[in-house]
Amino acid sequence: MRDSEYDRAGRGRRRRFDDDEPRHLKHLPKVSEPSDVDGPETGDRWSTWDLSQAGERGPQPYPDWVVTELAAVDTELGIVKTGKEADVFLVRRGVPDTDRQCLLAAKRYRSTEHRMFHRDVGYLEGRRVRESRTNRAMAKRTGFGREMIAGQWAAAEFAALYRLWEVGVQLGVRVVPYPVQILGTELLLEFLGTADGEAAPRLAQLRPDGAELTDLWHQAVEALVVLARCGLAHGDLSPYNILVDDGRLVLIDLPQVVDVVSNPHGARIVNRDVRNVATWFAARGLAGIDADELTRELLREAGIR
Template sequence: MSARWLEDELNGAGIQAERRTKHKAKKPLGRRRLETLTADAETGEAGDDIIRRLMALGHITEVVAELKSGKEATAYVARGPHGSVLVKLYRDLEARSFKRDGVYREGQVILDQRAARAMASRSRKGLEMLQAGWVSAEYAHLWHLWSAGLQVPEPLVGPSPFEYSATTPAVLMRLIGTEDQPAPRLSDAPLTPEEARNAWKQSVQGMADLLRLGYAHGDYSTYNLLWWENTVTIIDFPQLTTRQNPNFTELLRRDAQSLATSFRKHGIQADGETTLREVQRRAAGQGPAPRVVLP
C-alpha cells in the first residue's frame, strides 16, 4: 500500500461523508457521558445515536466502561461479536481543545476543490468533512500499519472506506489488554530497569518501522505507546504524516525528542539527536513480516 493509495482512500471517504451530511445546525458534541452510551435495561437502546448506529451495524453489543479522555477523543471499552473492543469516539472539531491540525495535513492533495475550500475556510460543512477525514485517516493508517506487520491495534472495521466511513465519528479497534485490565500507557506503567530497556528498544524500533514506510507519527512518546505482556503497541494515528509534508523532517525530529524526554522517568537517558540517528539507522534495515488480511 502506498502513500498515494492512502490519499485516494481518504479523499473518497471524505467525499462520501459530505454527501451524507444533514443540513441542519447542531450543538457541537464533546465528551459523551457513559450513561448515555450504555443501553437502557428496558428498551435495550443506547441514548447516543452514534452508539445505536454501531450496534445496528453489528460492530458492538454494549459499552461497558470509559477508559481514557484525551484532547480530541474519549476511549471506551465495549463488547462486540468478536470480543473486547476499544471505541475511540471523537469530539466534534468545534468542541476539541486540539485544533491546530494544519501542520499535519500540509502536503495532502484534495482532489475535490470545493471540498478543499470548505475545509480551508473551516465552514460548518468543512469542519464536518475534516472530522470525517480525521476518522478515516486513523482507519486507513491502522489498516496500512497492521497489514505491514507493525505492532498496532487491529482495526475492526474495514478495510474498505465504504465500511469504516459509516462509523464516523468513532474508530473501532481491538482492545489491548482485558476489560478488567486494559493495557496502560508506557507513561503510566511501572517498569523495572530491564523492562524499561526492553520497552525503549521496542519503541525506537517502532518509530524506525514507521519511518521505513515513509511516515512520521507526529506525537510519538510514552503517552501514545501501550505496554502489555512486555510488548509495546503504538497508538493514535490520525496525525501520521508522509514525506510529502514539508514539515516531515521537523515532525520526525520532534518525535525523537519527545520519545527520549518521556522515557527519562523510566531511567533511560538519551537525547533527541542520538535517538533520531538510531531510528534512521534501523529504518534502513529489514522490517517486520507483513500480516495476511483476510477478505
C-alpha cells in the first residue's frame, strides 16, 4: 500500500504536534523581488529599527547586543520553525564591514487565508476594542472581524513579552526572550541558540534527571510566578513551547496569553498550564508536585484568590 493510501485509510499514527521542530536551519528558496535602487548593497533589507515607533520597541535600557544603528542591514538566513499561526525565521542584523551584529528570531504571522488560529474564543474573552462595530465583527467572525482578531495576536504577544521582561528584570530572572521590536505582524525577538544559528532545544526534546530535572522544575515555577504577578496565564503552555537556552528555561509562543483577572476562564487556564508542565516533570520521575496547590499559589500572586 502506498503512503498516501495508508494515510487515507486512517491507520497511520498522527503526530500530536504539527509544527516542525528543527535543530538546524532549513533554507527556503528566495523569492525574486523587483530591484530597489535604494536597497542595501548586501543583505535583504535595511534594518527596520527606525520604522517602529517608541512603543513598538523593546523595554529600555536596550541590551548592548541589540543593533540600533540605522546603517544596519537585515539578512535572512533561513527558517527556524513553522507553526499554525506564524513562522519563525533567523535574521542577522548587522552594520556592514564591522563586527557589530546580532541574530534575531523574526516571527511572522501568516496572511489571513493561511492562519489556523484554534480555540480562540476562550482566549479572546477580556480583549476588547473601543469600537462596538469592531467588537461585533470579531464576535461574528466576519472577514473584517477575523482580520482584526489576527492582528491582535502579534500585538498581544509583544505586549506580554514586554511586560514579562520588565518584571523579570525587577525580580532578577529572565523568563522570556527580549522583544526587540514589532512592525505590523512581524515580531523581532532575541534569538535563543548558538552563535552559528542552532536553535536552543525545546524542553520536550531533553531527558533531564536528578539535579538538572529539579532545577528546571524550579525555573518553571519561577516563570509561572512571573506570569502570575503580571496577571497573566500563558494560555497554551507545554514542554513544546519552553526552550532551554544554555541551562536557562525560557517561555516562548505567547500570542494566546490570557489576562486571568478579566477573562472568566482565567483560573481554569492557569490550572491547565500548570498541569501540562507538571505532568511532563512527574513523568520523568520528579516527585512531590502538587499542581492544585501551585495553581492556588499562582492565583494568589495574581490577586484573584
